[in-house]
Amino acid sequence: MEWFTAPEYGLSRIVFQRGLAALYCVAFLSAALQFRALIGERGMLPVPEYLRRTDPRRTPSLFHWRYSDRLFAAVAWSGAVLALAMAAGAGDAVPLPVSMLLWLLLWGAYLSIVNVGQTWYAFGWESLLLETGFLAVLLGNDETGPPVLVLFLLRWLLFRVEFGAGLIKLRGDRCWRDLTCLHHHHETQPMPGPLSWFFHHLPGPLHKVEVAANHVVQLGVPFLLFAPQPVATVAACLMIATQLWLVLSGNFAWLNWLTIVIAVSAVDASPLTGDRPRPDPPVWYVVLVLAVTVLVLVRSYRPVRNLLSRRQVMNRSYDPFHLVNSYGAFGTVGRVRYEIVVEGTDSPVPGPGAVWKEYGFKGKPGDPRRLPRPFAPYHLRLDWLMWFAALSPGYAEGWFGPFVERLLEGDRDTLRLLGHNPFPDAPPVYVRARLYRYRYTTWRELRETGAWWHRELVREYLPPTRLRKPAGRD
Structure with missing residues (x-):
């Protein structure tokens, strides 16, 4: 044949x-x-x-x-x-x-x-x-x-x-x-x-x-x-x-x-x-x-x-x-990059004196001084959904609330998805999320600051949130 x-x-x-x-x-x-x-x-x-x-x-x-x-x-x-x-x-x-x-x-x-x-x-x-x-x-x-x-x-x-x-x-x-x-x-x-x-x-x-x-x-x-x-x-x-x-x-x-x-x-x-x-x-x-x-x-x-x-x-x-x-990709291209920065604090009151520590993700931009890592073809699913959630809260519907709840519980499986946990000993009392505008630094800014990104706070994405019955706390 x-x-x-x-x-x-x-x-x-x-x-x-x-x-x-x-x-x-x-x-x-x-x-x-x-x-x-x-x-x-x-x-x-x-x-x-x-x-x-x-x-x-x-x-x-x-x-x-x-x-x-x-x-x-x-x-x-x-x-x-x-x-x-x-x-x-x-x-x-x-x-x-x-x-x-x-x-x-x-x-x-x-x-x-x-x-x-x-x-x-x-x-x-x-x-x-x-x-x-x-x-x-x-x-x-x-x-x-x-x-x-x-x-x-x-x-x-x-x-x-x-x-x-x-x-x-x-x-x-x-x-x-x-x-x-x-x-x-x-x-x-x-x-x-x-x-x-x-x-x-x-x-x-x-x-x-x-x-x-x-x-x-x-x-x-x-x-x-x-x-x-x-x-x-x-x-x-x-x-x-x-x-x-x-x-x-x-x-x-x-x-x-x-x-x-x-x-x-x-x-x-x-x-x-x-x-x-x-x-x-x-x-x-x-x-x-x-x-x-x-x-x-x-x-x-x-x-x-x-x-x-x-x-x-x-x-x-x-x-x-x-x-x-x-199939198809990038029918539209964004002109501005937004990122959700998730933070926690040990303070019992999320007021002006609270010290907030940032959670780090494996792939998506966070720390402005951190150069993005190569991960493809591996798929970082949480990082991708965080990008979509920054575009519109509609993309966060159903999963973002449970994500924050698991951070407050110190859930090990969730923390394994992250690149950096600022609370290794006990989960935070409060977690919040803030929306930032990110842009690449210029050559001059990179030389002077060592930062790959410049970011500016846009607004609050999620106000300080705590568990109704914080695990392991009075």
Whole structure:
């Protein structure tokens, strides 16, 4: 069946699948290390409460059958171990049906987590990981060449990711059309990286070149993915280069890395490896790939309609299994950065004499003298939601109050999500939150003060709050 497989993409298939497995491992680790404080039985948005008001048909998850923190931890850690094994090549060491089953287990386990993750998992890259992971089930292993149809579906996915992001920019913020968005983006993006300060201070004309190049790569180059080789390989490499630029300039969890992995599947690496003959694929495998291809193309109707709509939306999933989704990023770019600074005090009265100490977060800006750290592809979910909460109190609804309550209780799982706890011996009596405006310092300010940020108090975000019955206090 020469028409069915493309053995020249054998190396690309290996790199794609093992890279995807590594990102699965990161995603499962993120879940295992953070879930207790976020969605555990005593978390800010507990899964058991969510399951009681949710229809299993709308949020398919094994946790509808039974939930406990122990079971969730077992699923997350098992997923991380299995993903690590697949990254090491386990999928190529077993028969094709077993390899497909292992990929399906990864997909099903992570789907179960995402569908109970609520606000903490409402990010476009969750759907992107699931859609990519579903296609990886059908990509085969070393027993057969990669199916042409699955390679096409991966290019169709990459097209929607890039072209959708390009269209949402042109239809959204005017600064994308006048090429000035990067005058602000590096400063106001959700999670700056260690190089973001330097990117922000690049000359204005270079920022315009960056935006123009981004438009070319996202609006023109995606069509070349469907051109003959080597044009498709060149298109994929241009996308990879753009994504690496974004990796250097920010912290977007696994969004950029996953896009790179998907783009690798379009690269023809046969000049490096040659074509190794493989036996014909089994008939059941051919039928399954054909059936899923038809399913994906039929379900692409709504994402395509969204792409063509003047009211295009970003990051929308159209089914509970996240099979075919709409993507996009930064339809608008903020001009001003706001940050919520959370503080506590031991004083029994939160008056003028109280000494307030600031909680530090692992990734988001806080201490002006602290250079942001690189965390991607690891996802700091609390830090991301704090950025959204600073944009509007509506984004903090449901979880911010429980977060403060857990700080007042000295909850260990919550404190593990933070970078610095100023109350290591006993929790504070009061906690408050204040909204600050942050901006990058200039070169001169950096030399004189050693600070990467300058901040100014805007207003009170949450007044001093205490427990009704403070734990361990009279």
